[in-house]
Amino acid sequence: MGAFALSLLVMLCSAGCATVYSSPLANRISLEPGLTENVSVIFVEATPDLGNWGKLPQIAGYFRRSSVESFYFDPDVHGDAQALASWIRHERVERGRRVLLVGWSYGLVQALDALKCLESTDVRVDTLVSVDCFLLNYHRGEQLQPKNADRIVLIYRDCAQLPTGFLCPVVHRIKTCNHLAVPGHARTMDVLFRETIRLRQISGNPGPPDVPATPKENEISFPDLTLVVR
Known part of the structure; x- marks a missing residue:
């Protein structure tokens, strides 16, 4: 983790603080909370997070205020990958909800470790999102x-190298070279809200916890907004 921490420190020293932008989809969900019914979003914090510069707690709070059930997991506070795995198991198995797991920066490594812990129990997540986790292949090799x-979704800066080893990931590029700006970027917010809505739309209900979602293209129409969710 030394190389990651050093790279992160260099970027933090050369970048400004992050901003969390709003999304028009948040307003729609607030008016129609059924759009995200039975979906839980778990945000996994980067470690080390020197000063909450990625604003992940604020992003999780924004989702909650927008009627999306969301949770903020900080490894420095809540525990290791086993602890995160127990959160996922609770939402998926005990509550029967679809799970969108979002790993910001090194938090994606924590998310991958948690999923590894759950492999033998057949507990799945519907969507895993990597928000600009760099040096991922260095940390976890080529088979990711x-x-x-x-479903795998990658949200990365234009100038960042994408990790290899995911099968058919959905890729979204963010027009910035600032690592800290990616989580709260307007496009990132839209993608995360779209992915949340998608989990509700692909089936209408969560179904048995161990039945994987079948990805397909859906069109969601609003009075002044048409959104194609992939």
Whole structure:
């Protein structure tokens, strides 16, 4: 983790603080909370997080205020990968909800480790999102695809190298070179809200916890907004 921490420190020293932008989809969900019914979003903090510069707690709070059930997991506070795995198991198995697991920077490594802990129990997440986790192949090698994640979404800066080893990931590029700006970027917010809505739309209900979602293209129409969710 030394190389990661050093790289992160260099970027933090050369970048400004992050900003969390709003999304028009948040207003729609607030008016129609059924759009995200039975979906839980778990945000996994980067470690080390020197001063909450990625604003992940604020992002999780923004989702909650927008009627999306969301949780903020900080490894420095809440525990290791086993602890995160127990959060996922609780939402997926005990509550029967679909799970969107979002790893910001090194938090994605924590998310992958948690999924590894759950492999033998057949507990799955519907979507795993990597928000600009750099040096991922350095930390976890070339075979990154979790056996128990049905969909992979990569949200990365234009100038960042994408990790290899995921099967058919959905890629979104963010027009910035600032690592800290990615989590709260307007495009990132839209993608995360779209992915949340998608989990509700692909089936209408969560179904049995061990049945993976079947990805397909859906069109969601609003009075002044048409959104194609992939």
